[in-house]
Every structure is written in structure tokens, then in C-alpha cells.
Amino acid sequence: MTAPDPRLTALLVCPVTRSRLVFDPEREVLVAVGSGLAWPVVDGIPQLLPHSRPEAAEGISQAHP
Structure with a gap:
């Protein structure tokens, strides 16, 4: 697993929501705070393109702003 550089994620x-992203090392995804949309991280590179198909992270609010 290669986590994205914290300077980049900052x-x-x-x-989609324009909210802050937080890295979830167990699932290797960046999760949008508040909405729970999850974006994959491959070899330390966040995949934020529409075809990456965000999915809701477990245990995080599903409300969109």
C-alpha cells in the first residue's frame, strides 16, 4: 500500500462535493468528509476522475451538501 503524499491531500x-478528503489506509481510498464518497488511491496517486466511480464509505454520513 502506498499512501498519497500528505502535502498533496491537503x-x-x-x-463532487468540494469537501476535504481524508485517507483511509484500510480501504486505500480518499473519503470526502460529510458525504462519505470514496475515491481510490492507486500506487499513491488519487483517482479523482468521474470514471473512478465514487462509492459511499461505510459508517460515514451519506448526506450531500
């Missing part, structure tokens, strides 16, 4: 936002 600059990124969810492309």
Missing part, C-alpha cells in the same frame, strides 16, 4: 477536495 490541497485536494472531492470533485
Whole structure:
């Protein structure tokens, strides 16, 4: 597992909700705070394109802003 550089994730936002992203090391995804949309991280590179198909993270609120 290769986590994204924290300096990079500090600059990124969810492309759908524009909320902050937090890395979930167990699932190797970036999760949007509040909405729970999950974006995969492959070899340390966040996959934030529409075809990456975000999915709701377990245990996180599903409400969209």
C-alpha cells in the first residue's frame, strides 16, 4: 500500500462535493468528509476522475451538501 503524499491531500477536495478528503489506509481510498464518497488511491496517486466511480464509505454520513 502506498499512501498519497500528505502535502498533496491537503490541497485536494472531492470533485463532487468540494469537501476535504481524508485517507483511509484500510480501504486505500480518499473519503470526502460529510458525504462519505470514496475515491481510490492507486500506487499513491488519487483517482479523482468521474470514471473512478465514487462509492459511499461505510459508517460515514451519506448526506450531500
